[in-house]
Amino acid sequence: MKNLLPGLEVTRPHQVWVADLSYVVLGEGVAYLAVVMDLHTRKILGVALGPRLSQGLTLGALEMALREGCPEVHHSDRGVQYTSRAYVERLLGLGVRLSYAGTGRPWENGHAERLIRTIKEEWVALREYRTLAEARASVKAFVLEVYNRKRPHSALGYLTPEAFSESLLKGGGSPD
Secondary structure (H helix, E strand, C coil): CCCCCCCCCCCCCCCEEEEEEEEEEECCEEEEEEEEEECCCCCEEEEEEECCCCHHHHHHHHHHHHCCCCCCEEEECCCHHHHCHHHHHHHHCCCCEEEECCCCCHHHHHHHHHHHHHHHHHCHHHCCCCCHHHHHHHHHHHHHHHHCCCCCEHHHCCECHHHHHHHHHCCCCCCC
């Protein structure tokens, strides 16, 4: 299990996807959130919220992301959900190279960690969820409607992930 990102220049969509998970406090307990983001476009491609921290949760976010394309590299931490046989075999079966942050080195998955923080600070912390269904609908709305389509991103020249992705399709370049 190696970190393939140091020294890698990310220059195109679906070159590198990053993934992470965290928890969301509900009125009835805790739910778990899994996300997959394209590192170049910063677009959230997959999101899943469930009652258990499981490989099914991370596979759900991955399968949603795979409807958008397939990465060359998938990067995550070394959590059991990302190193499970089912998750690894799904990616390897597609020819995806696996990359992992070092144990106890969350900064090596900093983009995904920051994404989780953004979701929690800008959306989840401002709401109270009584049920998992309520939280699931709200978080998906934030990801698909607000984060991807309305929230400008400094790394994208203050475009939204959707607008940046569209500019690439029209022949636009990197914001650098």
